[in-house]
Amino acid sequence: MSPKPNSYRTGPDESGHFGDFGGRFVAETLMPLILDLAQAYAKAKVEPAFQDELEHYLKHYAGRPSPLYFAERLTAHYGGARIYFKRDELNHTGSHKINNCLGQILLARRMGKTRIIAETGAGQHGVAAATVSALFGLPCTVYMGAVDVERQQPNVFRMKLLGAEVKTVTSGARTLKDAMNEALRDWVTNVEDTFYIIGTAAGPHPYPELVRDFQSVIGREAKEQMMQAEGRLPDSLVACIGGGSNAIGLFHPFLDDDVAIYGVEAAGHGIETGEHAASITGGRPGVLHGNRTYLLQDDDGQIIEAHSISAGLDYPGIGPEHAWLHETGRVNYVSATDRQALDAFRLCSRLEGIIPALEPAHALAFAGELAATLPADHILLMNMCGRGDKDIFTVADALGVTL
Amino acid sequence: MSGGAARIGRRFADLRAAGRAGLVTYVMAGDPDLATSARILAGLPAAGADIIELGMAFTDPMADGPSIQAAGQRALKAGASLRNTLDMVRAFRAGDADTPVVLMGYYNPIYNYGVDTFLRDAADAGLDGLIIVDLPPEEDDELCLPTLAAGLSFIRLATPTTDDRRLPAVLTNTSGFVYYVSYTGITGARSLDPRAVSDAVTRLKRHSDIPVAVGFGIRTPEQAAAVARVADAAVVGSALVERAAEAEPVDGVLALVRSLADGVRSARNGGA
Numbered sequence: 001m002s003p004k005p006n007s008y009r010t011g012p013d014e015s016g017h018f019g020d021f022g023g024r025f026v027a028e029t030l031m032p033l034i035l036d037l038a039q040a041y042a043k044a045k046v047e048p049a050f051q052d053e054l055e056h057y058l059k060h061y062a063g064r065p066s067p068l069y070f071a072e073r074l075t076a077h078y079g080g081a082r083i084y085f086k087r088d089e090l091n092h093t094g095s096h097k098i099n100n101c102l103g104q105i106l107l108a109r110r111m112g113k114t115r116i117i118a119e120t121g122a123g124q125h126g127v128a129a130a131t132v133s134a135l136f137g138l139p140c141t142v143y144m145g146a147v148d149v150e151r152q153q154p155n156v157f158r159m160k161l162l163g164a165e166v167k168t169v170t171s172g173a174r175t176l177k178d179a180m181n182e183a184l185r186d187w188v189t190n191v192e193d194t195f196y197i198i199g200t201a202a203g204p205h206p207y208p209e210l211v212r213d214f215q216s217v218i219g220r221e222a223k224e225q226m227m228q229a230e231g232r233l234p235d236s237l238v239a240c241i242g243g244g245s246n247a248i249g250l251f252h253p254f255l256d257d258d259v260a261i262y263g264v265e266a267a268g269h270g271i272e273t274g275e276h277a278a279s280i281t282g283g284r285p286g287v288l289h290g291n292r293t294y295l296l297q298d299d300d301g302q303i304i305e306a307h308s309i310s311a312g313l314d315y316p317g318i319g320p321e322h323a324w325l326h327e328t329g330r331v332n333y334v335s336a337t338d339r340q341a342l343d344a345f346r347l348c349s350r351l352e353g354i355i356p357a358l359e360p361a362h363a364l365a366f367a368g369e370l371a372a373t374l375p376a377d378h379i380l381l382m383n384m385c386g387r388g389d390k391d392i393f394t395v396a397d398a399l400g401v402t403l
Numbered sequence: 404m405s406g407g408a409a410r411i412g413r414r415f416a417d418l419r420a421a422g423r424a425g426l427v428t429y430v431m432a433g434d435p436d437l438a439t440s441a442r443i444l445a446g447l448p449a450a451g452a453d454i455i456e457l458g459m460a461f462t463d464p465m466a467d468g469p470s471i472q473a474a475g476q477r478a479l480k481a482g483a484s485l486r487n488t489l490d491m492v493r494a495f496r497a498g499d500a501d502t503p504v505v506l507m508g509y510y511n512p513i514y515n516y517g518v519d520t521f522l523r524d525a526a527d528a529g530l531d532g533l534i535i536v537d538l539p540p541e542e543d544d545e546l547c548l549p550t551l552a553a554g555l556s557f558i559r560l561a562t563p564t565t566d567d568r569r570l571p572a573v574l575t576n577t578s579g580f581v582y583y584v585s586y587t588g589i590t591g592a593r594s595l596d597p598r599a600v601s602d603a604v605t606r607l608k609r610h611s612d613i614p615v616a617v618g619f620g621i622r623t624p625e626q627a628a629a630v631a632r633v634a635d636a637a638v639v640g641s642a643l644v645e646r647a648a649e650a651e652p653v654d655g656v657l658a659l660v661r662s663l664a665d666g667v668r669s670a671r672n673g674g675a
Contacts, residue, residue: 015541025510025537027466029562029587032569171472172462184465189588191564287511287537288463300484301515303462 008255008330011321016205016291019327021320024204026290029188038206040111045213050106057102058217061135062092064099066218068225068381073351074368081371081378084234086222086250088385089357095386096218096246097128101197103214105132108195115194116140119183121148121176121242122312122359123155124386125199130164132197140164143182146174148311155390173305176242176315180289200243201319204290208319215249222381223253234381236260236370240363241333242277242313244322246385255330263322264366266308267335277306279318280326280333288316293323309338309398310358312386340365342398345388357386358394408556410531411503411579414453415614415635424631425453426667427616428660429507429640431474432457432491433483434647440478442653444495448502450657451664454616454636455495456534458644459488459508466536468591474644485512485521489528496529505532505558505579510546518546522553532556532579540572547576560584561607563599570610580614580635583607588619591641595620601633624666631670639663 011018016038024034044050058064067087075083088096101118108116116133118140120126126142133140142159146168149156159166172178180203187196201211226234237254239247241263251261268276276282279294286295288303296304296316306316325331336344341358344365349355356364360383367382374380388395396403418425428447433440447455460478464471492504506525513521513535525533532555538546540559547557556579564587565573574581583603585595600617607615617630618638630637639659646655 024539024541026539027536027562028539028560028573029466029564029584031539031541032564032566171469177463181463181465185468185589188466189592191587287509287514289465290537292514295511297511297515299515300486301512302460302479303511 004328008325008328009252011324012205012209016209018321018324020285021293021323022205022208022291024290025287025292026204027188029191033191034204036111040107041206041210044107044110054103054106058099062098062102063090064217065221065225066090068222068229070229071352074348075371077347077351078368078371080376081236081374081380082376083367083371084226084379084381085384086218086381088218088246088383089387093128093131094389095124095128095357096215096249097125097199098131099217099249100199100211100214100245101128101132103210104195104197105136109136111195113193113195114138115190116197117143117183117186117194118197118199119143119176119179120199121179121314122310122357123148123152123159123390124312126164126166127155127158127162129197129199130159130162133164134162141186142166143169143179143186145169145176145179148175151394152311152390153393175306175311177303199245201245201248201321202243202289202291202293202317208291208321211245212248212252212321215245216252218246218249218383219251219253222250226381230379233257233259234379236262236378236380238262238264238363238367238370238380239383239385240264240313240359241318241322242266242315242359243317244319246383248319248321250383251331261331262366262370263331263333264363265333265335266310266313266362267337268307270337271335275307276335277308277313277315278335279316280322281335283316285323291320293320294318294326309341309394310362312357312359313362334366336362336365342395344368345395354384355388356384357388358391360385408532408554408578410501411454411556414503415580418453418635423671424634424667425636426451426627426664427454427456427618427636427638428452428643429456429458429638430647430656431460431471431478431644432488433460433478433481434474434644435477435652436481437483437487439652441491441494443647443656444491445498446653446657447660448499450660452502452660455502455504456507456638456640457488457492457504459485459506459512461509461512464509466589468589468641470591470641470645474647477648485516489524489530492530493528503531504529505534505556506530507534508536510535510537513546518549522549522555526553526555530555532558534558534560534582536560540576543576551576551578558582563587563603574611574613577613580616581607581611582638583615583617583634585617585619590619593620594622595626595630597629600630604634624662627663628666628670631667637667
């Protein structure tokens with residue numbers, strides 16, 4: 001167990017560690033680039049011109065701030081805590097992923113990089129990366145596992161419309177983890193001109209930090225909006241976790257406040273079946289994709305394939321800051337199954353007229369259960385981090401409906 | 404110098420005395436199966452391998468191309484694990500006291516095994532060193548320093564992106580030899596450029612007198628000979644593991660090793 005710090009918001013340290021987690025576990029070829037990136041980001045972070053430019057695009061291009069919405073009918077349905085949604089599914093491109101992509105491409109431009117690569121699972125990050133690449137006229141290659149290409153056809157087509165090249169990855173389990181391996185292989189080959197926009201708050205330092213910083217706009221806005229709406233901070237936060245970028249974005253500004261925080265991992269067919277994507281609940285520390293974190297792995301340290309109905313959560317690891325927040329006990333990591341997420345997906349569609357992505361449907365499944373146990377003066381804020389248009393085929397299939 | 408590091412040192416001293424470069428051969432432990440892999444390993448020294456790199460299979464080999472990815476998958480399917488990889492080293496060492504064996508792969512299986520336990524078992528098995536792709540100097544506390552303390556070599560990769568500013572950090576704590584990666588990219592992706600390699604070796608030699616092995620992009624005896632003219636050793640991997648996938652893996656791998664060794668051994672006599 002890591003010791004309790006005075007503040008939960010000061011990490012990572014200079015070498016990219018959150019407690020025992022994080023670090024820079026990459027091939028030597030990439031190491032000079034990672035150091036350049038860390039330096040470029042440290043400089044940009046404190047430059048008003050960079051922040052102004054980012055703010056400009058977040059407001060006028062992505063449509064921020066996203067609304068804070070009181071989900072009255074779901075609140076009545078569960079009969080407990082007041083449930084609020086942070087509506088990040090209303091961002092341009094349909095999820096929170098655009099926040100990070102805008103930040104990273106502005107950084108790429110400052111570093112003089114002329115080519116963008118990205119990995120994607122559900123395709124939300126791939127679409128966001130393709131979008132900002134189109135916006136700034138840079139060629140973009142997105143790596144996507146063959147399984148995900150199959151189940152996320154609308155997003156594959158979207159990326160192509162945006163001018164990106166989508167490379168189907170057929171190695172390994174052919175999902176997000178393998179797409180990330182392939183993106184790293186591309187990067188190591190094209191180090192001179194290429195910027196790798198990592199979509200989640202994982203990977204070698206400084207990625208977990210910079211993705212978190214770019215996503216923290218979610219929590220900063222939510223804090224202000226909640227003060228306006230309720231005159232106080234929420235009592236609980238809930239967000240879904242694959243790698244954990246939307247969750248860390250919501251959580252980070254609240255980490256030192258008196259707020260209970262829940263991260264919801266994907267339990268797939270159930271933790272006990274072994275077919276899940278819950279790295280904290282069902283994994284243990286290891287080293288993959290540039291960082292030490294909780295991983296699904298076997299007795300030999302081989303990585304186990306994750307399973308989730310949600311392509312965006314189908315990853316056998318989690319961002320290193322989450323691993324640390326788990327060990328310090330600051331955030332509670334729980335899980336929801338495919339079935340629970342599907343039920344929440346349908347419920348939210350019918351009661352609120354909001355079709356959620358399968359990813360936040362996991363968060364809602366837990367948020368609903370939790371809300372039902374809490375009093376009516378409890379305020380629960382959930383991040384609705386993506387919309388479900390991309391998932392209608394998967395959901396139809398799961399429900400036995402032919403489209 | 405003691406333990407495994409000493410065996411590597413002696414091998415390079417012998418090569419210097421013989422006036423030639425060495426051949427470093429990479430094969431994947433457990434590929435295509437455990438028994439066949441052990442036979443390949445046992446046959447390597449007689450076929451002309453001066454140093455053996457034994458691949459540790461990993462599910463997510465981020466710096467490897469399709470050939471070594473496939474080799475790792477075959478090995479894992481055949482039941483390869485870090486534990487039986489060390490068993491294979493032990494069996495090899497029982498029959499060969501002189502040929503250095505270094506394990507090459509990724510950190511997680513070792514981290515999972517437990518660094519101290521692993522190093523104890525590795526030294527006990529007769530292993531000489533480690534090449535761990537995802538442990539740059541920035542992470543030396545993890546495994547590099549404990550490895551050196553255990554008397555084994557920790558062989559670092561230097562690459563075309565390792566500039567003069569960074570090179571001292573890369574060479575510090577490197578022992579046995581330094582492995583120069585001839586191009587930016589994954590294993591087996593392209594052929595090396597002999598002139599660039601020559602320049603790189605010269606640059607490395609300005610910073611250190613540690614032996615330099617060059618790998619990535621060597622598939623033929625001619626390419627091996629070209630490298631053997633300018634470096635202390637040539638490393639061949641992808642071309643060998645591709646032979647392990649063929650119908651006669653033992654004969655196929657060892658035949659290629661023999662012709663590569665001919666290339667390396669004749670390189671400085673104006674041959675090949």
